[in-house]
Amino acid sequence: xxxxxxxxxxxxxxxxxxxxxxxxxxxxxxxxxxxxxxxxxxxxxxxxxxxxxxxxxxxxxxxxxxxxxxxxxxxxxxxxxxxxxxxxxxxxxxxxxxxxxxxxxxxxxxxxxxxxxxxxxxxxxxxxxxxxxxxxxxxxxxxxxxxxxxxxxxxxxxxxxxxxxxxxxxxxxxxxxxxxxxxxx
Numbered sequence: 001x002x003x004x005x006x007x008x009x010x011x012x013x014x015x016x017x018x019x020x021x022x023x024x025x026x027x028x029x030x031x032x033x034x035x036x037x038x039x040x041x042x043x044x045x046x047x048x049x050x051x052x053x054x055x056x057x058x059x060x061x062x063x064x065x066x067x068x069x070x071x072x073x074x075x076x077x078x079x080x081x082x083x084x085x086x087x088x089x090x091x092x093x094x095x096x097x098x099x100x101x102x103x104x105x106x107x108x109x110x111x112x113x114x115x116x117x118x119x120x121x122x123x124x125x126x127x128x129x130x131x132x133x134x135x136x137x138x139x140x141x142x143x144x145x146x147x148x149x150x151x152x153x154x155x156x157x158x159x160x161x162x163x164x165x166x167x168x169x170x171x172x173x174x175x176x177x178x179x180x181x182x183x184x185x
Contacts, residue, residue, distance in 0.1 A: 002026065007150075008143035014153045027150050034147045040134040047131045048086045051095070051124065055082055058120050074101070096121075096128035
């Protein structure tokens with residue numbers, strides 16, 4: 001059973017007794033997808049932090065060469081762009097493509113440095129791929145972006161006591177009898 005999209009953004013789902021089983025199945029499916037999405041969100045946050053950390057460490061290891069080649073400003077612009085896009089826009093695609101600028105601008109020496117610039121570019125591309133793959137999955141799930149836990153509230157129909165408990169209808173009328181002491185109106 002597919003629930004309306006607005007129900008995934010609420011905390012409580014109300015249903016009647018006839019649809020209780022189907023709604024419970026839909027909520028169970030949502031809860032399993034929700035747990036995966038919450039795990040992916042944690043992993044994506046780790047990817048963003050690790051991405052920035054590795055790029056910052058790389059640029060620190062190459063800072064002396066950048067001063068010699070007057071590329072310090074380019075590296076600073078790249079790192080600023082990466083921080084803005086990764087932390088604010090939560091996207092790694094833009095900074096990964098922008099790291100290509102480092103490959104083009106840093107000369108042949110950097111290709112054989114302690115940590116070659118092409119390794120940084122490959123790392124950036126791989127992290128962007130993993131991040132984007134999980135981001136697409138999360139965006140396709142119901143309840144995006146909040147993923148609230150759902151609770152089912154079943155509306156019970158009022159039935160005569162004889163249907164609920166299997167008690168005969170004669171015993172049901174005892175409460176209305178006037179000849180029983182204490183039942184006088």
